[in-house]
Amino acid sequence: MRVALPVALLLTFGGFEVVAQEPLLIDRVEHHDVDNDGVNVHYVTLGEVVSGETLLFVHGFPNFWYVWHNQMEAFADEYRVVAMDTRATNRSGKPEGVESYDMPLLLADINAVIDDLGVDQVTLVAHDWGAIISWQFVMDETHSSRVERLIIMNLTHPRGFSRTLANATPEQRRATEYARTFQQPGVGAGMQRGAAGRAQRLYADQGERVVQFVQEAYERSDMELMLNFYRANYPKEPYVELTDWPQIDMPVLQFHGLQDSAVDEDGLSNTWDWIDGDYTLVTYPGIGHTVQIAAADRVIETMRWWLTTH
Numbered sequence: 001m002r003v004a005l006p007v008a009l010l011l012t013f014g015g016f017e018v019v020a021q022e023p024l025l026i027d028r029v030e031h032h033d034v035d036n037d038g039v040n041v042h043y044v045t046l047g048e049v050v051s052g053e054t055l056l057f058v059h060g061f062p063n064f065w066y067v068w069h070n071q072m073e074a075f076a077d078e079y080r081v082v083a084m085d086t087r088a089t090n091r092s093g094k095p096e097g098v099e100s101y102d103m104p105l106l107l108a109d110i111n112a113v114i115d116d117l118g119v120d121q122v123t124l125v126a127h128d129w130g131a132i133i134s135w136q137f138v139m140d141e142t143h144s145s146r147v148e149r150l151i152i153m154n155l156t157h158p159r160g161f162s163r164t165l166a167n168a169t170p171e172q173r174r175a176t177e178y179a180r181t182f183q184q185p186g187v188g189a190g191m192q193r194g195a196a197g198r199a200q201r202l203y204a205d206q207g208e209r210v211v212q213f214v215q216e217a218y219e220r221s222d223m224e225l226m227l228n229f230y231r232a233n234y235p236k237e238p239y240v241e242l243t244d245w246p247q248i249d250m251p252v253l254q255f256h257g258l259q260d261s262a263v264d265e266d267g268l269s270n271t272w273d274w275i276d277g278d279y280t281l282v283t284y285p286g287i288g289h290t291v292q293i294a295a296a297d298r299v300i301e302t303m304r305w306w307l308t309t310h
Contacts, residue, residue, distance in 0.1 A: 025069050026213050033091070036112035039100075042091035043084035043113050047076030053148075053307075054119050057083040058110065060128020060155075061226055062191060062198075064090040064217050070296040071125070071303070079307075082122070084113050086130065088225035090217045101228035106133045107143055114146050121148040123307070127292060129229050131155030139246050149310055151303065152254045153291050156267030157274055158242060164267040165239040172264050179262075183231045188224030195219060202293070251278040251310040255299055257287030280306060 029044035044065055055075055057068040065083035072081045085092040087101065087109060095101075110133065114122055124147045126134035131152045137143050138150050156164070164172060181187060195218030203210050235242070252275050258265050265283070272279050282302055287294045 024209065025073060026066070026210065029072075031091070032116065034112045034116035036105075036109050039087055039093040039095050039105075039109070040091075041084060041087070041093070041109045041112055043082055043116075045080060045082050045117075046072055047079055047081050054080045054082060054117060054122045056110070056113065056117075056122040056124055057081065058124065058126040058130030058134055059083070059086065059089075060126075060130050061229060062195075062218075062221070062223060063128075064221060066214060066217065067127070067290070068125075068292065071292060071300060074300045074304070080117075082113065082117060084110070086133075086226075086229075088228070089221045091220060094222045094225050096225070098228045098231045101225075101232040103133070103136060103233050106229075106233075107137050107140055110134070110137055111143050111146060121146055123147070123149040123151065125151040125153075125303075126155075127153040128155055128289070132158070132229075132233070138248055138250060141246075144250075147250060149250055149307070150248070150252045151306075152252065153299070154256055154260050154263055154289050156256075156263060157245075157271045159245055159274060160267035160269065160271055161263070162235055162239065162242040164264050165235055166241045168239070172266070175261055175264065179230055179234050182227050183234065186224070188222070188227050191223040192218075192221075195221075195223075245274065247274060247276045249276045251280075251306075253280045253282070253303070253306045253310075255282050255284070255291050255295075255302070257284045257289060257291040257294060259286055260289045262289055278310060 025046070029046045032043050032045060034041050034043070057065070057071065059065060059067045064085050068083045072083060075081050086106070088094045124134050124137065132155055134150065134152065135155070135158055138147050155161070165176065168176070196215050199211050199214035199218060203214050254271065256265060256268060268281065271281070284291060284295050284298065292299055
């Protein structure tokens with residue numbers, strides 16, 4: 001007979017085998033807060049810096065730090081893993097006004113976390129809006145020296161992204177209609193109401209405690225304010241290809257699920273021309289936008305190989 005207990009031991013008592021269960025990730029992370037010019041930035045940490053390196057994860061919309069749970073579990077044995085909540089999300093600050101979400105402020109939030117960690121550099125790992133911010137972070141002369149390596153998931157380089165918008169087919173334009181809708185006032189209210197169902201769909205297999213934890217994080221988030229990321233930073237019509245970007249001189253690993261209906265794969269073309277450092281592109285047919293969940297094992301395996309060779 002097996003009895004599961006939330007302890008880190010394996011014991012046998014008179015024919016009863018007690019199987020240990022490691023505490024949940026949500027119980028093991030340490031919570032931190034740092035102020036960035038009056039806006040609180042919340043982040044969590046896990047693991048020891050065995051390798052002397054820190055991995056900083058930046059989520060996209062409408063997620064929060066826990067979307068990286070697979071990668072945090074996988075790499076905490078060797079790296080210090082850090083995952084932040086972007087502004088308006090979960091426990092981070094929620095400033096009013098579209099101007100509070102201008103790109104320089106979002107870059108400064110990442111920099112504030114790195115400063116608070118007390119390290120010179122991190123490997124930046126990012127998805128969706130986190131990746132939009134991170135691409136620009138490593139191309140900003142003020143911040144680029146803080147990043148040793150860049151790992152991007154399902155968000156094309158800003159030049160490729162803008163080129164696809166500027167030359168969109170009717171089908172591609174329909175696929176980005178959501179982004180124009182998101183910029184309309186009041187849209188976030190409906191998303192807020194759907195948060196509980198989203199948590200149930202994504203995390204039911206992890207048990208009720210995790211589902212409740214995620215639901216509470218979504219409830220703390222302000223979807224209407226989170227949409228200011230789009231209002232302040234998404235390209236405006238008429239779309240043009242934005243070409244004035246500096247070269248990236250660090251190693252870059254890019255994952256892209258080819259079934260992504262939001263970020264078109266056409267934007268991947270020529271990325272290698274805009275990166276002077278070593279560039280590795282990994283694509284997954286049949287995988288959609290949230291590649292770090294849908295292809296978690298393959299993403300982790302590739303990341304582990306790449307981090308040890310770059």
